[in-house]
Amino acid sequence: MPDYKKLNPEEVKIKREQFLRKTNDSAKLNPDITNFASVEDALPYASSMKKLIIAGNGLKELSPKIREFKELEAIDLTRNSLTTLPDDLAELKKLKTIVLQRNQFKDFPLVLTQISSLELIDFSFNYLETLPPQISSLSNLEELKLLANKISFLPSSFADLKNLKSINIDVNKLEAFPEELTQIENLEYLNLAKNQISSLPESIKRLTNLKTLIISSNKFAELNEHIGSLSSLEYLDVQYNSLASLPKEIGKLNKLKKLHLGSNDFVSFPDNISELKQLEELTLSSLKVKKFPDFSKFNMVRTLDLSNNNLTELAKYLADFKNLKEVNLAANKFKAPPSVLFSMDWLEKLNITRNELTEIPSDISKIKNLSLLNMNANKIEKVSGSIAQLKQLQTLMLSSNKIKKLPNELSSMQNLKFIYLQQNKIEQKDKDEITKLLPNAKVKF
Template structure:
């Protein structure tokens, strides 16, 4: 009984109330009994206008079943059962919380999102063990200063409220790692707010911020900063010194210039679309060697510098709706998977090429590099010693682009002359797509020491041989549009693989070997027949940011998939499951993951 002593001292009547309490009805006794055993209680979506008193007193009062049964088995000894640690009261009609909340001091998770709360009780300060507090989608206008007493808080979710200010002392939440203040009415945040040195994710989007304090650089661990949809006209230079920053969202602001990013060497995504940026120069690009995504759509750019080729890791580049009339041919040297150019007055690329998509545009740009450079063959005529097949080998691509390209030939095998042309040159990219290949060319192992990007899409592979798995430096692998139904276990040796495209194949089972590739950031496996995924193994893939499962046979989306918080893009359209509904899917990845987490059984 010792665990009840402290609470009983605060309330002398604890344990001696036998009268039936108003409001106990909506919570079945069986649910309370289960909560005493598990320490978790989910009252989501029960149309509650107030929290029943029996919930606040679940750790205090003698349970109903104890009053009716004087003998207890070891599993029913209520005084030894678990105190409540997780309480979910989301999606109800609560307008206020009682001070009785102090009777649950052992809570580590309190989820009260999607209600009608206008404030929080001052007694919330007594929840000293609280680690996660979700009060999103309410009507909060102010936060009580007592919230700063929650010194163990790691996640605080306040999005979709009516907050206009942050209380003093907020910087005392030194354990806070995840903070969401999006969709409020904040016009400013105090400089002391940026002393939250443990913060990893900060969402300030959809507020009324006109500037960010220079003190933001004090957030040494910050990886994800979202300031979309504000009124920012400039950025503090100190922002560029944040060494841990990986994702930076600045869409829909009033920015005219970008800062340089000399210290942001791990920045992977930079989103500055829908601003008023007129110039982007080499000084903005030269330090962004890790950048995967660059969003510059809906600005006022007139040109793109040749130095864009410094971004050798870049996969997605969005230049839509600018004033760009021509592109540097060197852009074709990038390994882009997505290039958006719509809405620009381009005059140097024919519309029919633009309509064919990213790879055709890049191929065109590369061909123009070749056309513009003098070739020895212009002055040397072919001799009888010249092999006919040599004319099909792009020697320029081998020498300049470090690319072994024998694509779109409808060939059933790769001629030896193609590999012979490599000689001692370093090859980083292999493109054998759009052929009739049924087997991985054996000689591909000759470039295993240097090749990082292999495209084998649009062939007839029904299996993969182990020689592909010898390419230890492989980071990008494209196998789309084949007839694969499985992957070899030997692929587990590709420990540097970051992106794999398996779309339009015949997979019925999600390849188990993918779960073991811890460096994977992108998995594209749409348009197959996959029936399920393992959320536990998926959660262990901490670097996975993009998962495309569209147009498969998923009948059920496991709620535990919501724990995969590293995902930035989760595509599920075109599957036969009933939940989440289409309306949830349309809200985007973050909303889908939050929905799934809320459905995890307690």
């Protein structure tokens, strides 16, 4: 699959003219990483150029002279005003990647269906309402990005894209799960977030190679048992739906590493959810359950999000989660950091913003590997000097509290790079003192 990251226009902003001014030597121009103003501007390099970037230039049409670029493998036309593409584009027999993000396309250009070498097409942030039946001729297509369009259905011929591995139809107008997708058995990545889908078809069980399924922000009230047939699934995101429960078949997803369940209406979880022993990332934010199930078997988890749940305590078994690196406890009801955290010296990031903390206790120093500590928006008045024992701490966030002073011990925190103290009760003379204490850190008041 093409390395799409290499085509990110933010990484290749240098205009041809800017580049020449900086080097004052046209011989040093690397055309493959230069953002040209037009096709004509790049013509001197047409015979050998493999990548052409014409991004953010307000281009309204692509010159027919594009046919001169016979060796072209990738073209990035992001952030222009294109509505069509010239038929001459079909002469680029080696073209593998075309990026058309943020243009004005309402129709999928038929000329693209004549370029059978294409492996990646990115039409994100346009105005497409449908795809042509001829899209099935793109036999080598592996990745299709249709984020933020107006697509409400897929043509039946879409099922013929047998080499397709990744498709993103996030933020569109689908009201039903496209059955055509279930016939593409090589599919590994499927993003259908932010549509109007309410159910999974039985045929989804064919997608035994699917590794990522993102169906967040839809209208699911339940997931049927067929979810358990996705035997290769590693990442499942069902956040922002109306799910009240999960099918017991969820326990069959024994390769699952990331499970995002936040912002649903769960009242219970199936017992065999504990069978998901490979989980590394678990999101349980903004749920309505009064009591979480026993997740003690999830000791492979590295990232745990329990934010916005009105929690006042944490289960003691978390002390056995030796792989846990990041915990998000934001927007709960903690009056003090849960004591179980103090036995987790392997923890690296702790977010406990928007709770009811009144102080930073001395025991916080026991979490000796912390690199980020976020305690914004609490009621903290006192900061213990023992916080200086967090020798790995790089970012300390204490904004929107009631802090008047910080302990002098902070001067020993050589690795501290950022400290946020906005909206506290620190007087100017004390601000000056804090700045002197931390000459190597960026302090924000």
